[in-house]
Amino acid sequence: MIDLRRLHVLRAVAHYGTVTAAARALHFTPSAASQQIRQLARELGVDLLEPQGRGVRLTAAAKSLLTHADAITARWEEAELELRAGYSAPAGQLRVCGFTTAVSVLLAPMAVRLRERHPRLTVRIQETGVPESFDLLFEGEVDLAVVEVTPRNPPLGDARFDQRPLLDDPYDLVVPADHPLAGHERVDLVEAAHEDWIAPVLDNPCRTHVMSACGAAGFTPNVIHHALDWNVTAHLVAHRLGVALIPRLAQLTPHLPITRVRCTGDPHRKLLICMRQGSLERPAVAAALEELRELAPTAVA
Numbered sequence: 001m002i003d004l005r006r007l008h009v010l011r012a013v014a015h016y017g018t019v020t021a022a023a024r025a026l027h028f029t030p031s032a033a034s035q036q037i038r039q040l041a042r043e044l045g046v047d048l049l050e051p052q053g054r055g056v057r058l059t060a061a062a063k064s065l066l067t068h069a070d071a072i073t074a075r076w077e078e079a080e081l082e083l084r085a086g087y088s089a090p091a092g093q094l095r096v097c098g099f100t101t102a103v104s105v106l107l108a109p110m111a112v113r114l115r116e117r118h119p120r121l122t123v124r125i126q127e128t129g130v131p132e133s134f135d136l137l138f139e140g141e142v143d144l145a146v147v148e149v150t151p152r153n154p155p156l157g158d159a160r161f162d163q164r165p166l167l168d169d170p171y172d173l174v175v176p177a178d179h180p181l182a183g184h185e186r187v188d189l190v191e192a193a194h195e196d197w198i199a200p201v202l203d204n205p206c207r208t209h210v211m212s213a214c215g216a217a218g219f220t221p222n223v224i225h226h227a228l229d230w231n232v233t234a235h236l237v238a239h240r241l242g243v244a245l246i247p248r249l250a251q252l253t254p255h256l257p258i259t260r261v262r263c264t265g266d267p268h269r270k271l272l273i274c275m276r277q278g279s280l281e282r283p284a285v286a287a288a289l290e291e292l293r294e295l296a297p298t299a300v301a
Contacts, residue, residue, distance in 0.1 A: 006040035007069050009033050010048060014058060014066055015138050015160075019049075025139060070159040074278035091120035094284040097128045097136055098146035101230070101249050102271065105299050106146055106166075110291045121284055130205060137161060137276055144288055149270040150205040162280055164289075166271040167296040171213060171245040172260040174237050174252075181243075182259035189217035189245075189263055196242035197221035198233050206269065210245045213267035234258055248300045271296075 012022035013033070023033035041048045048062040058066070094114070098107050103125060111123040128136065133145035134154060146166065147153065156163050173192060175181050181191060193214075199221065200207040214221045224242055227233040230250040237244055238256045246252070246260070247269060273292060279285055 006036045009036040090118040090284040090287040095124045095142040097126040102146040145274045162275045168268045169247045169249045170268045177257040193219040196224045198225045198242040198244040199223045
């Protein structure tokens with residue numbers, strides 16, 4: 001019979017890409033993780049890892065096994081829910097995570113609503129980046145995550161995760177209050193083609209959205225300044241150091257001398273609600289999903 005603990009190590013290698021990274025996430029030594037996979041391979045009578053350069057890669061047999069492993073994990077979630085079917089009211093602990101804006105605008109008010117409506121439920125919130133959110137879901141450290149779509153996300157068909165659309169978050173052009181474009185109800189981005197720009201730092205997922213929106217408008221922005229935080233970006237705009245695209249969901253420091261202007265074509269980023277496959281019917285997760293769907297439309301109005 002397959003040792004499910006060893007199967008989990010193999011799943012971690014597939015998720016993190018290397019034995020070393022998987023071992024670190026599971027709090028193993030690399031040699032201990034490798035030993036677990038070798039023992040699993042002996043139990044099954046197949047090779048699960050093969051050399052690739054200075055590292056290793058999964059064999060075809062390992063990839064086939066992982067398909068079943070993901071299904072087993074989802075079925076385990078369903079079995080746990082079935083055993084608890086008599087306890088239909090949300091209770092216990094719900095662990096959620098999301099990127100900075102999602103925590104501020106969606107997860108925090110969601111937690112307040114859940115506390116008022118389900119007093120036996122405790123919500124724990126963690127601020128994380130998008131890749132870390134999927135890692136925490138995979139490791140079972142959180143139950144639900146709000147993430148934005150990036151090229152590095154797992155595909156929607158990934159059997160480990162249940163990823164569902166939450167909202168489209170439009171980008172507004174943010175300019176100084178006395179800028180010529182500030183009086184426009186809506187602006188074509190090409191009208192800001194010759195401006196100095198403030199953009200997210202290189203490894204920020206939103207930088208791709210900003211550059212793509214400008215590219216679709218027919219120009220490459222002259223990026224002078226880079227920022228990690230949307231409020232830092234807003235302050236740079238307020239000091240007339242450039243213009244910027246900022247998501248409408250981002251809550252900026254009030255009373256800054258800046259103006260948000262809606263953009264022709266409505267460039268936007270997509271936000272998803274993500275869970276482990278099979279966990280959606282858990283009462284606490286279902287309640288959180290319902291609250292987030294109620295909050296989403298007003299958050300970007």
